[in-house]
Amino acid sequence: MSNEMINRRNIQWFPGHMAKTLRLIEANMKNVDVVLQLLDARIPLSSLNPELQNLTKNKPRLYVLNKADLADPSLTRAWKDYFHQAGAGCVAISAKQKGSASQVRSAIEDELKDLIERRAVKGMAGARIRVMVIGIPNVGKSTFINNFAGQARAKAADKPGVTRGKQWVTVGNYDLLDMPGVLWKKFDSLEIATNLAFIGSIKDDILDIEELAMGLVSQMQQVYPEKLAERYKLSPEQLEQGAWELIETIGRKRGMLISGGEVNTERASIMLVDEFRASKWGRITLETPPRREIVEDDQ
Numbered sequence: 001m002s003n004e005m006i007n008r009r010n011i012q013w014f015p016g017h018m019a020k021t022l023r024l025i026e027a028n029m030k031n032v033d034v035v036l037q038l039l040d041a042r043i044p045l046s047s048l049n050p051e052l053q054n055l056t057k058n059k060p061r062l063y064v065l066n067k068a069d070l071a072d073p074s075l076t077r078a079w080k081d082y083f084h085q086a087g088a089g090c091v092a093i094s095a096k097q098k099g100s101a102s103q104v105r106s107a108i109e110d111e112l113k114d115l116i117e118r119r120a121v122k123g124m125a126g127a128r129i130r131v132m133v134i135g136i137p138n139v140g141k142s143t144f145i146n147n148f149a150g151q152a153r154a155k156a157a158d159k160p161g162v163t164r165g166k167q168w169v170t171v172g173n174y175d176l177l178d179m180p181g182v183l184w185k186k187f188d189s190l191e192i193a194t195n196l197a198f199i200g201s202i203k204d205d206i207l208d209i210e211e212l213a214m215g216l217v218s219q220m221q222q223v224y225p226e227k228l229a230e231r232y233k234l235s236p237e238q239l240e241q242g243a244w245e246l247i248e249t250i251g252r253k254r255g256m257l258i259s260g261g262e263v264n265t266e267r268a269s270i271m272l273v274d275e276f277r278a279s280k281w282g283r284i285t286l287e288t289p290p291r292r293e294i295v296e297d298d299q
Contacts, residue, residue, distance in 0.1 A: 021182045025055050031130060032177060034060045034112055036104070038135035038144060041071035041092060044079045045287050046195035047136050051184045056134070060111050062089040064104060066140040069094040075285040082289035095144035104148065105174075130175045137181030138200045145169055145178050191215065195286055198276060213269030214243040216276055219286050221246070227281050247272065 029035075035056040040047040044065060063083050068076050076092045083090035089111040093100035108131060109116065119127045135141050149171045169176040183201065187193040194215035197207045220228045221239065229239050232250045241249060244265075251257075251268030258264045275281060 017180065018182045021180045022051060022055065025052070025132070025134060025179055025182075028132065028177060029055065029059060032059065032132040033115060033130045034062060034108060035132045035134060036062045036064060036108065038064045038066050038133070038139045038141050040136075040139050040199050040201075041065040041068040041076050041079070042285050043195040043199060043287050044285075045290065046192045047139055047199075047201070049134075049136055049182065049184050052134055052182065056132075059132075060089070060115075062091070062104075062107055062111050064107075064144070065090065065092040066095050066144060068092040069097065070279050070283060072283050072285040075288060078289050079285075093144075095140045095147050098147075100144075101148040101150075104144075108174075128173060128175050130177065132177045132179060134179045135181055136183055136196065136201045139181065141178060141181065145176055148174075148176065191219070198273065198286070200277065209273065210247070210265055210269045213247055213272045216272060217246050217250075218243045220281075220284075223286060223288075224281070224284055227284065231275070231281050 037048075037052060037056070044063075065071070065076060065079060071092075080090045080092055089107050091103050091107040093103055108129065112129060116125075116129075119125060133141055133145060149169055167178050169178055181201070183196070187196070193202070193207065194212055196202045197204070197212050198216060217228065221243075225239050228234060229236075232253060234246075234249070238246065238249050247265055247268050248263045250272065251263035251265060254268065254271065256264045256267045256271070276284070
């Protein structure tokens with residue numbers, strides 16, 4: 001399937017509320033001191049919304065690599081270095097774990113050190129810090145804010161598109177402006193579209209499940225062939241197969257057969273995507289840091 005077909009299909013899932021969110025973000029930029037953008041630690045680049053990058057380029061930015069407990073620790077370190085070297089703040093957390101909020105508070109204060117010092121000189125020490133929290137759908141914003149606030153102040157759900165409309169959440173010295181998750185209108189590549197679908201940021205019925213599984217095993221063949229081989233007991237020869245043949249092989253090994261001995265590839269594909277999402281393959285990061293220009297261009 002061509003990237004154009006994938007793009008056409010994805011354009012259909014840019015609901016009106018997402019366009020409204022982009023306008024809200026732009027209108028409220030003047031009301032905040034810092035922008036905190038949550039990314040998924042397993043796909044930091046694919047979860048970096050270029051439209052959000054453009055809208056927030058004139059504010060101090062802190063990138064929060066969420067779900068770091070599901071990601072490859074060595075690659076998470078590499079991604080933190082990538083953002084730091086580009087002059088951006090970056091911290092890796094798991095929003096569900098206690099202690100993550102204090103890490104983020106320290107990072108915000110570090111990012112806004114100059115502003116806090118200027119306020120102190122003006123006799124405004126302790127003035128509230130206004131933080132806009134943004135990110136793609138299903139990246140964990142509501143869970144993060146609930147953890148930060150110490151109670152369930154924002155709705156959290158394991159599906160995209162739950163938080164609608166802006167909401168301010170006051171936590172101690174912080175005013176957090178929670179924005180709904182927002183995608184962008186056209187994805188640059190099949191890889192980005194499938195990465196977003198893997199983590200549940202795009203509704204599952206937007207991309208065909210067999211295409212999704214093909215994209216997933218193709219990436220795994222490149223970045224974690226040993227984990228794929230271990231999980232599904234694959235020989236070196238089987239690991240070299242094309243993505244479609246590999247799905248058939250895995251389905252056959254799991255006994256997912258239909259009449260005539262053929263493999264039920266849809267069932268095998270659903271199983272593969274579900275097992276990735278459930279972290280059955282271990283801690284996995286599907287992207288390695290590129291050259292720094294991508295972030296530097298936005299500074």
